[in-house]
Amino acid sequence: MTKVTMTINGKPRSGEAEGRTLLASFLREELGLTGTHVGCDTSQCGACVVHVDGKAVKSCTMFALEADGAQVDTIEGQADADGTLNSLQQAFQDYHGLQCGFCTPGMVMSAAALLKDNPKPSEAEIRHYLEGNICRCTGYHNIVRAILAASGQDVPAVAAE
Amino acid sequence: MYNFEFVKPSTVEEAAAALQGEGAQALGGGQTLLPTMKQRLASPETLVSLTGVEGMVGISAGDGTVTVGGATTHAQVASEAASAYPALAALAGQIGDPAVRNRGTIGGSLANNDPAACYPSAALGSGASISTNKRNIAADDYFQGMFETALDEDEIVTSVSFPVPEAASYQKFLQPASRFALTGVFVAKFPGGVRVAVTGASNNGVFRWTEAEEALSKEFRADALMDLRINHLNMISDLHGSQEYRAHLVGVMTRRAVDAAG
Amino acid sequence: MPKDSGIGASPKRREDIRFLTGTGNYTDDININGQTYAWFIRSDVAHGTINSIDASAAEAMEGVLKVFTSADFAEAGGIPCGWEVTDRHGQPMQEPKHPILAEGKVRHVGDPIAVVVAETLEQARDAAEAVEIDIDELEAVIDMKAAVAEGATKVHDDLTSNLCYDWGFVEENREAVDEAIKSAAHVTTLELVNNRVVANPMEPRVAVGDYNRAGDEHTLYTTSQNPHVIRLLMGAFVLSIPEHKLRVVAPDVGGGFGAKIYHYAEEAFVTYAAKVLNRPVKWTSSRSEAFISDAHGRDHVTKIELAMDENHKFTAVRTDTYANMGAYLSTFAPSVPTWLHGTLMAGNYITPLIYVNVKAVFTNTVPVDAYRGAGRPEATFQLERVIDKAARELGMDPVELRRKNFIQPDQFPYDTPVAVTYDTGNYDATMDKALEVADYAGFEARRAESEARGKLRGIGVAHYIEACGIAPSNLVGQLGARAGLYESATVRVNATGSISVFTGSHSHGQGHETTFAQVVSEMIGVDASQIDIVHGDTSKVPMGMGTYGSRSIAVGGSAMVRATEKIINKAKKIAAHLMEASEADIELKDGAFSVAGTDKSVAWGDVTLAAYVPHNYPLEDIEPGLEESAFYDPANFTYPSGAYICELEVDPETGVIDMLNFTAADDFGNVINPMIVEGQVHGGLAQGIGQALMEACIYDENGQLLSGSFMDYTMPRADDMPMMNVDHSCQTPCTHNPLGVKGCGEAGAIGSPPAVVNAVIDALHRAGHKVEHIDMPVSPARVWKAMHG
Ligand SMILES: Cc1cc2nc3c(=O)[nH]c(=O)nc-3n(C[C@H](O)[C@H](O)[C@H](O)COP(=O)(O)OP(=O)(O)OC[C@H]3O[C@@H](n4cnc5c(N)ncnc54)[C@H](O)[C@@H]3O)c2cc1C
Numbered sequence A: 001m002t003k004v005t006m007t008i009n010g011k012p013r014s015g016e017a018e019g020r021t022l023l024a025s026f027l028r029e030e031l032g033l034t035g036t037h038v039g040c041d042t043s044q045c046g047a048c049v050v051h052v053d054g055k056a057v058k059s060c061t062m063f064a065l066e067a068d069g070a071q072v073d074t075i076e077g078q079a080d081a082d083g084t085l086n087s088l089q090q091a092f093q094d095y096h097g098l099q100c101g102f103c104t105p106g107m108v109m110s111a112a113a114l115l116k117d118n119p120k121p122s123e124a125e126i127r128h129y130l131e132g133n134i135c136r137c138t139g140y141h142n143i144v145r146a147i148l149a150a151s152g153q154d155v156p157a158v159a160a161e
Numbered sequence B: 001m002y003n004f005e006f007v008k009p010s011t012v013e014e015a016a017a018a019l020q021g022e023g024a025q026a027l028g029g030g031q032t033l034l035p036t037m038k039q040r041l042a043s044p045e046t047l048v049s050l051t052g053v054e055g056m057v058g059i060s061a062g063d064g065t066v067t068v069g070g071a072t073t074h075a076q077v078a079s080e081a082a083s084a085y086p087a088l089a090a091l092a093g094q095i096g097d098p099a100v101r102n103r104g105t106i107g108g109s110l111a112n113n114d115p116a117a118c119y120p121s122a123a124l125g126s127g128a129s130i131s132t133n134k135r136n137i138a139a140d141d142y143f144q145g146m147f148e149t150a151l152d153e154d155e156i157v158t159s160v161s162f163p164v165p166e167a168a169s170y171q172k173f174l175q176p177a178s179r180f181a182l183t184g185v186f187v188a189k190f191p192g193g194v195r196v197a198v199t200g201a202s203n204n205g206v207f208r209w210t211e212a213e214e215a216l217s218k219e220f221r222a223d224a225l226m227d228l229r230i231n232h233l234n235m236i237s238d239l240h241g242s243q244e245y246r247a248h249l250v251g252v253m254t255r256r257a258v259d260a261a262g
Numbered sequence C: 001m002p003k004d005s006g007i008g009a010s011p012k013r014r015e016d017i018r019f020l021t022g023t024g025n026y027t028d029d030i031n032i033n034g035q036t037y038a039w040f041i042r043s044d045v046a047h048g049t050i051n052s053i054d055a056s057a058a059e060a061m062e063g064v065l066k067v068f069t070s071a072d073f074a075e076a077g078g079i080p081c082g083w084e085v086t087d088r089h090g091q092p093m094q095e096p097k098h099p100i101l102a103e104g105k106v107r108h109v110g111d112p113i114a115v116v117v118a119e120t121l122e123q124a125r126d127a128a129e130a131v132e133i134d135i136d137e138l139e140a141v142i143d144m145k146a147a148v149a150e151g152a153t154k155v156h157d158d159l160t161s162n163l164c165y166d167w168g169f170v171e172e173n174r175e176a177v178d179e180a181i182k183s184a185a186h187v188t189t190l191e192l193v194n195n196r197v198v199a200n201p202m203e204p205r206v207a208v209g210d211y212n213r214a215g216d217e218h219t220l221y222t223t224s225q226n227p228h229v230i231r232l233l234m235g236a237f238v239l240s241i242p243e244h245k246l247r248v249v250a251p252d253v254g255g256g257f258g259a260k261i262y263h264y265a266e267e268a269f270v271t272y273a274a275k276v277l278n279r280p281v282k283w284t285s286s287r288s289e290a291f292i293s294d295a296h297g298r299d300h301v302t303k304i305e306l307a308m309d310e311n312h313k314f315t316a317v318r319t320d321t322y323a324n325m326g327a328y329l330s331t332f333a334p335s336v337p338t339w340l341h342g343t344l345m346a347g348n349y350i351t352p353l354i355y356v357n358v359k360a361v362f363t364n365t366v367p368v369d370a371y372r373g374a375g376r377p378e379a380t381f382q383l384e385r386v387i388d389k390a391a392r393e394l395g396m397d398p399v400e401l402r403r404k405n406f407i408q409p410d411q412f413p414y415d416t417p418v419a420v421t422y423d424t425g426n427y428d429a430t431m432d433k434a435l436e437v438a439d440y441a442g443f444e445a446r447r448a449e450s451e452a453r454g455k456l457r458g459i460g461v462a463h464y465i466e467a468c469g470i471a472p473s474n475l476v477g478q479l480g481a482r483a484g485l486y487e488s489a490t491v492r493v494n495a496t497g498s499i500s501v502f503t504g505s506h507s508h509g510q511g512h513e514t515t516f517a518q519v520v521s522e523m524i525g526v527d528a529s530q531i532d533i534v535h536g537d538t539s540k541v542p543m544g545m546g547t548y549g550s551r552s553i554a555v556g557g558s559a560m561v562r563a564t565e566k567i568i569n570k571a572k573k574i575a576a577h578l579m580e581a582s583e584a585d586i587e588l589k590d591g592a593f594s595v596a597g598t599d600k601s602v603a604w605g606d607v608t609l610a611a612y613v614p615h616n617y618p619l620e621d622i623e624p625g626l627e628e629s630a631f632y633d634p635a636n637f638t639y640p641s642g643a644y645i646c647e648l649e650v651d652p653e654t655g656v657i658d659m660l661n662f663t664a665a666d667d668f669g670n671v672i673n674p675m676i677v678e679g680q681v682h683g684g685l686a687q688g689i690g691q692a693l694m695e696a697c698i699y700d701e702n703g704q705l706l707s708g709s710f711m712d713y714t715m716p717r718a719d720d721m722p723m724m725n726v727d728h729s730c731q732t733p734c735t736h737n738p739l740g741v742k743g744c745g746e747a748g749a750i751g752s753p754p755a756v757v758n759a760v761i762d763a764l765h766r767a768g769h770k771v772e773h774i775d776m777p778v779s780p781a782r783v784w785k786a787m788h789g
């Protein structure tokens, strides 16, 4: 076991990790940050996406030791301290961009990374960027709408509104 | 996953020394190695992380060559090589997804030489030179079949130098589930001739399609390939496509690459 | 002005807050002090005899508590099947034992053989490698038709063959149907495959067993769509634990789609092992494990014949289906190809004679059970594909052929020849709506534009009907169900007026916490924020049959309405007493009771307080307190229907399909929350489109699963999906439940596959390729092969 220290959501946190401890397991099991989810074992689903030093990564495909000393941002740190959702989270709620919520942490973290790089992405760019995030519930329709809305763009209407 | 010792050297020499140990293995971005270790298909005793090694990260351009450090991520290549070698940057930008690109490295990709990986086609298609801690290896000598390369066990890909062609393009046909290349073709037009490298299709891994190269070297137009058919017998056949389908796609993707390269 | 609360409004979902901030409570988030970890050793061969298992080395390893094998479960029952089908000859189906851990034989890749429990997961995995298992591999039975051929290797030695049942429906019609087909003016025949798929909810299954010695009490935390059913099946049939000693909790569940309905061996294992070891035991499935241990869906091979008279009216339908059961019978497996499939073969059409034959077959594959839609997608796919083919053969517009045979609005209630009675519907209305939204009339111009770009554009139409709100207990009992299919609800009003609703329905993405609160809020007039919806815990909710078959609002919601009505009736009595008025004159509006024709009124909170502080109270007439329960068992299924239109482009060079536009016009009856209903349709469509174009669960001839991870099993991604036009303005409310609702959870997955395949075939035909059918998934490689031989 090695002691690992990271700045998680702005606060220093440390814990014990083996060489093989994945960042996802470290967050979930060692630190109790269970918002980061694990949905696959082939690095494909993106439920585990967090930001390490500002970049979206799959925390299931990185060792905790590799993030020693890094700034790590997770879903738990996205809302304001008083619990107010940030604009992206709020758009996910407003546009019904989640159902079971399991893919949601990864979706929100990926979308946040997208908007940082590309503040006004097109529908096609959003869909392409989410290539590594699988959602089984929403058909992505409302996720795409939520991200368009969060970026301050027009959201295509659907029939029954 | 089996347990191992994790080391993070800061120079190539230290890394090379660490790799001498019994059961030591290099760790690039881990985007291939970690999933493999999770399945317990790899069991290194020591993992030697290369991402902190001095001089192995970054991109430089000059003298008609773009050189990419062995531990440079796909995301860096996609953004930083965009002006010096647009087709290479575009290829890097199509590997996996954004999170994979933020971790995966060119050295890892070339060392692994997955038959469906993208980079091998750029390296072979550009006639790149692969530099290691021991030597320089020409791409034509480097790729030796599926998951096989000229590298020794403990050899580290420190950088890759790509001669920049006059025109080039990579066309990737997605394997729909994994999003690797079901068939990918890299076409590069150099003053001395055209190189065409095909990935994803063959049981032997990445290869050069010499008939297409000859035809395109005479006339760099998609139409020049209209009558060419590649033999399907050594192609991969799996859930996602038969040998015939892959052979057909090689033709289509090559023509599209020529059109896109302009 | 759209409403902002109550029935018909789309308030934001309250559950979203916890999911968006990472504070949800999924089963894998639960860790109990002293917890141990289970690792299942699973068969890597499809069929074999277990000669020996030697766990001695493993048991000696660091951290290992115990290695379990079937010998440890000698006292336990098998995993039960919840439905018995009677075959054509009046015989019960063949039902093999489904042991918790393999007994003597392994029957599919993934069949659990032994389990290591250790202090950490990695220790359990390490030790698992030291368990020596000697297996003689036997020939695997994979192909269904070969499985039922003479002399085939048997999956179960103690059964007479691999045929689970040979079902005929309606058996009395068999000869009449044969006659009608012989004498028809035109018969269209189609052979097709409904491809095996894997549900793949994004949250893999997890089970945590806990045991309290002091009270001899078991708790199972599990990723289930129906915790009460698990309690019943596991307690009564497998482990012999009485219900009052067994608590089953399904907390936040990350999607189900059918795969989390069933009782699984892992649940029984952790519950039992926790007692044996006197330690909590946790099992978390990896995705790779899910592919070989979660029940799969679909997997039918069918020949359908559609007979018509000279006026193109349907005269008969005959189908012949092989349905894969896999190696064992999963909880609802036998019902899917029979009662959930045969009863829907009339579709939206008047077809006087129907005969459905289904041969259910055991193979050395993972058990197959209900997956979103369950049986109804299989029925719809056959019918809507064969009608399209018939229209082409007759030179008719496929929409016209459908319209010509639609059941007309004045024919409801309509008795089909396959045992069900449709209560309401208006199929021309949904068809008109879909054609309008999809701009069907403008297709030719769009096609010409595609052609100019070298692309083949096609449009496909399908109309579906489904039977959902799975219930009537007396009906399903006759059909072979071994449990009732009602739903229950308890409404507890607290002294200050806030309300806790305990429902037996379970939400794993459907948003019940929001929609159920909307209904109660509308009925009583208190703000939804004062209403809590409690579900998923057998210790809180008295009874429940869970969520599947699009039954939550129709059955669970109705139970809640009934319980709320009881609350209102009692509260009115209290209000009448408080206002010294006659009960008959009391009105409840906007959360206050008033006396008709007067300005007397008393607030909801005053009445509820009086119920618990009965100082001024009609104690001689009614008891104090304000809590009511109701069990609701509806009189019939509900019958949502709708028209789906798919428009796509085929790249003739590669066979790649670009999904351009998808339109769904559904009739769900009344809609409680349009936002949530649309979300359900989007998700269903994605699964249907996924099945049609990319999802394929493929076994090789040795029974190895070739598509055993997301590397090879194609999940629809964001860039595979178009924006979807979803309309639910055509509403013919259900006539037999209090909300007039029909259910919307499965429609998308039912109606979309035939629309997609019809569109592909249409595109190819318009370009001169006389391709009659391509089996799903219609992958680029298959399209290319169909076009180029
Ligand atoms: C979801 C997903 C999608 C992907 N899609 C694609 C795709 O579309 N196209 C594609 O080409 N790839 C794809 N990949 C693979 C990805 O590009 C990997 O990053 C790459 O193959 C390996 O690079 P790495 O740095 O992650 O190497 P690692 O996983 O760290 O290592 C891989 C192998 O290379 C060795 N190694 C690593 N670095 C070096 C070095 N510098 N010198 C010598 N040996 C070294 C390691 O010892 C190991 O054997 C995908 C991966 C994932 C998880």
Ligand code: FES
Binding pocket: A037, A038, A039, A040, A041, A042, A043, A044, A045, A046, A047, A048, A049, A058, A059, A060, A061
């Ligand atoms: S859990 Fe990390 S990609 Fe699936």
Ligand code: FES
Binding pocket: A097, A098, A099, A100, A101, A102, A103, A104, A134, A135, A136, A137, A138, C202, C254, C255, C509
């Ligand atoms: S909301 Fe359930 S997987 Fe995306």
